[in-house]
Amino acid sequence: MKDAVLSAKGLCKSFAHEGGQVHVLSNVDIDIYEGDFTVIMGASGSGKSTMLYSLSGMDRATSGEVIYNGKDIVKMKEKELSELRHGDFGFIFQQMHLVSNLTLFENIAVPGYLNKSKSADEVKARTDMLLEKMNIDGVKTHLPSQVSGGEQQRCAIARAVINEPKLLFADEPTGALNKKNTIDVLDLLTSLNNEGQSILMVTHDVRAALRANRILYIEDGKVIGELTLPPYDRADEKSRETQINSWLSSLEW
């Protein structure tokens, strides 16, 4: 039995809309396990991104609790959340969201500088290591606007893992990429997961979901299905895809 790195209970999120309330998440109970590559799937507007943001503390849930390390993220103050963001959690956005006036190196290093437990030299060394690993060390002094979308997303991944987070959140990280860049990014995430990195990723792309060992399906703000898979192996890709597709079909995907 794996340990849950993050647990949500009775998680609700609603928005005010045209004088009424729209309930995006309704009473979600979920555990995210250490070392897992968990994927959340669902149709557009199902609430999968909202769930990711609520679980990561990027957005505050309307009610319920999200327990991390014995503490409820929902009740955390801004300072505690900030520490979490440049400490135990890492986040990758669909649109990369790099700071446009910082170089790729600086985009990765800045969250590292915020971490008090690491010296500037340690941060620089790890940044160089990540740049090399992400294969973007040749463009490290470039600004985001001067590199390709794939390079930007690899930089965003490196930024997300600069502080060796306990849990890496990714919101449709391949949504804005072409096929080649999508594979590169997914390979990187898989390689990180193989090194022990826990990942929670939202996607509606089956090819991306192939990399997971656990898939949750969400509809109308509720988790209505769960599929557990063995760790990813490129050789099994075809059978995995068939398995996932048939599971999704059963959920009327």
Added chain:
Amino acid sequence: MEILTLLKANIKSKKGSFISIMILTLLIVTISAAVMGIRNNMFNAYDYAADNADIGDLTIMIQDKYVTEEILDKLSSTKNVDRTEVFKCVLSDDRKYYSSGEWDGNSYFLRPFDDKLKVYNDDSDGFLDTVPELSDGEIILPYGLRSSVNCRVGDTVTLPFPDKDRVFTIKAFVQEPTMGAEFIGWKYVYISDEDYSKLSSELASYDTDDKTVFVDSIKVFKSDSSMSDIVLQTEINKETNLITLSFGSMQRAQSRNYTTLFTNIITGVMLGFVLVLFVIVLIMIAHGIKSEIELDYQNLGILKSQGVSNKTLNVVIALRYLSAQISAAIIGVIAAIPLEKALSRVFFSNTGILPLNSGAAFESALLILLMLALSTLVIFIMTRKLARISPVKAIIGGKQDVYFSNRLTAPVTKKALMPSIAFRSITSDIKKYVGLILITAMLAFFAVTVNLMSESISSRNSLEAMGSIITDLDVIVTNEAAYDKVPEIEEIINKYTGISKRIFMGGGYVSVDGVQIYSSFYQYDDAISAMIKGRLPKYDNEMLITEIAADELGLEIGDKVKVGRRDKETELVITGFNQSMNDAGISVSIPLKSAKKLGIEHLGYLGFSLKDASEGQKISEELNDTYGDIIEASYWDINEELDQDTTIVAAKAMRLVIYIFSGLFALVSVMMICSKAFSQEKTDIGIYKAIGFTSSRLRRQFAVRYFIVSLIGGAIGSLFGAFFSESLLEVIFRLFGVSKLNTSPNAFTYLSAVAFVSVCVLVFSFIVSRRVKRIDVRELITE
């Protein structure tokens, strides 16, 4: 119709910038309309009062023995002289003591009341319908004395005369346009007909060649109004020699200039400041339009795709800014009315002329039209960029990629994370900050200028450099026997402390090549504190002249001039230009050895600078105890005097007003610029929050960024101040009679201006950055 709909929507969505432009325009229009109103009120009031009092185009004050029927006939028949009037006066020339404790060194010309003058009511806000009857022992004073010697109706004033002192009770104050203003050293004062007759007969035997008692005041009216007063004066002297023989004369233009000098300078500086503020508003408009086009690129593109023309968009933006300015201008003009009234009262105490309520409707309207025209020009130049918006580009996602200049890039470091990110934000988009750099530079330049101005008139050294005479101990000779006692007087002083400077002086009017001009007569070179060019006189045929007087008379160093005083005349050589604020800088300085040729034997004022000024009080007491019958000694605490001086207090008040308005402008500018920046940087703020920056850290970074920008602007402004402020001040100070300013700026002069502007920006941008708290990471979510 579509313009109106778009305009309404535009104003609604850009409330912040609409209100900011309104506030800034409101401040500008309020100050300028009030200041122009004050000037009009003052100038019109002066002209009205001078016309009503029939003051004449030239007033000649002359010992009555020179005024013969023959000379008056000559005067009347002089070309361009229309008519003349002569009044008899009695002179009281030494110090006058008031029951308020103050004393006054001005020359008073006592005369029966002039019915053409208006007497102030008790509240000094209007005139009495009937002039109060003067009884024996009562006196009416010009209003300018009320504030300079702090006297009130019912107070007494002791006037010295050759036989004895006489005490008068102040009955009322009068509006006297010829020499009633605070800055003019002569004063007409009015006593009853009976007192005047009695005084004249009692003093009849005391009027001698050495001591003048009876003075005639001759008013001359010119026949050709286009002729300048100075030409009239020269012609009269040529025909009658009256100017050379006189104590002095005052042209109407001079009188108007001296009366309004102070108000003129203060309001002139304020109008200059308003001009700077208006340039700031134009920068704000330009910056606002540039940012709006960037932020609204998509919306503007969509509107264009729907057939809205560039011209329509142009007109909508112009109308929004202009409607903000027009509404602010209307409110500003109304707000200026009470401000103008209140400030006119402040200057009234100095001019002694009750301000009219004529206002400056025409000038204000002209100024507003000019402002609107310039704003329109800027708006149309800036909105030319609208033509470059492509609807297709807008619809597919907006702006083009932005590339950043890396030339000034400094690395982002862990040690200085916030400042280095702040610096990067600036260097990566320097154009965005040009507006604020210009604004802070202008505010800092003005702050440096007013700092220099305030420092120039509030320290002993700088005042001396402008030609002011500053002493610690004054000795006034009241009996000629004192001239033989100077060694003994100095012996008493030396008992307490050393003498660092001897400033023995006298003064009076002389004619220089036929033009009457004030002259200081001095014994020791210590009296010349500010030489600009040339050398001090060595021989008994040499003299100095101020640069302003030399310019007026077309004289140079080395020129020989004919100097006349009463019935004496001699030729003197100009050896140099000195600085003196006497008669607004139009004066000469003649050493005693040269002045002897003009009949000056002794100097009535002995001033001493002491090595230890704190001994001054004791010295003056001993001198008065020992020689009280022949001299009057008094000690001056220069620092205390400087603190109380009206001009210095007013200059300091003006500096405060300028600092306050600069602060207000900095606040509104920062608010407007920062809110645009927030809209542009929402995503970046979201990203920083997502990677672990707290709101307070981001706020500090934001404030530090604008602080750095304002430091750059402030430094540029201060640098300009170092090069140009002195020249600018010399133009202003020339009105006071100072042609060469010798400011001694220190680091504080510049640093305080930079610090003021930068700290204002730092604090205001930190306050405005509260909006960071409201920006959520949700901004980054793509559903």
